[in-house]
Amino acid sequence: MKLQDKCKIINFADLGDERGKLVVVEGGQTIPFDIKRVFYIYGSDATVVRGEHANRESEFVLINVAGKSKVRITDGKEELIVELNKPMMGVYIPKMIWKDMYDFSADSVLLVLASTHYDGKEYIRSYDQYLQMTRGTEENE
Numbered sequence: 001m002k003l004q005d006k007c008k009i010i011n012f013a014d015l016g017d018e019r020g021k022l023v024v025v026e027g028g029q030t031i032p033f034d035i036k037r038v039f040y041i042y043g044s045d046a047t048v049v050r051g052e053h054a055n056r057e058s059e060f061v062l063i064n065v066a067g068k069s070k071v072r073i074t075d076g077k078e079e080l081i082v083e084l085n086k087p088m089m090g091v092y093i094p095k096m097i098w099k100d101m102y103d104f105s106a107d108s109v110l111l112v113l114a115s116t117h118y119d120g121k122e123y124i125r126s127y128d129q130y131l132q133m134t135r136g137t138e139e140n141e
């Protein structure tokens with residue numbers, strides 16, 4: 001499967017009216033997993049690169065609820081760069097996909113929804129190790 005089919009852009013419905021915007025994200029519905037954990041990253045800037053890991057078990061959806069950032073996504077074969085620049089869009093990142101977040105605007109608030117509770121042991125933080133683990137797998141042949 002192509003990377004852009006694995007890492008789908010999610011466009012959330014706009015439930016706003018004259019009073020302002022409203023965006024709803026629901027686990028198991030617009031988000032393709034049950035949400036176990038939510039965290040958000042802010043106070044980063046254009047000099048910072050975050051992420052730089054893949055996860056054995058966790059799936060994520062990233063949403064810039066304010067400001068903007070970019071996420072570089074790779075499966076070791078293809079690369080995709082997604083600019084997250086509106087609160088009504090997110091990107092789904094499945095298990096075993098490498099991701100780097102960067103180019104944060106000063107006002108960036110990057111919301112991350114995760115399918116698991118935190119477990120540092122399921123993180124792969126060496127890109128070389130990641131490539132070794134994905135090489136030869138069915139998806140990468």
Ligand code: TYD
Binds near residue numbers: 037039051118
């Ligand atoms: P890190 O994974 O480096 O952040 P990012 O991928 O967003 O750049 O996490 C930074 C620190 O926070 C690290 O010590 C692990 C800790 N942490 C938790 O305890 N729970 C969590 O859910 C997350 C995402 C991180």
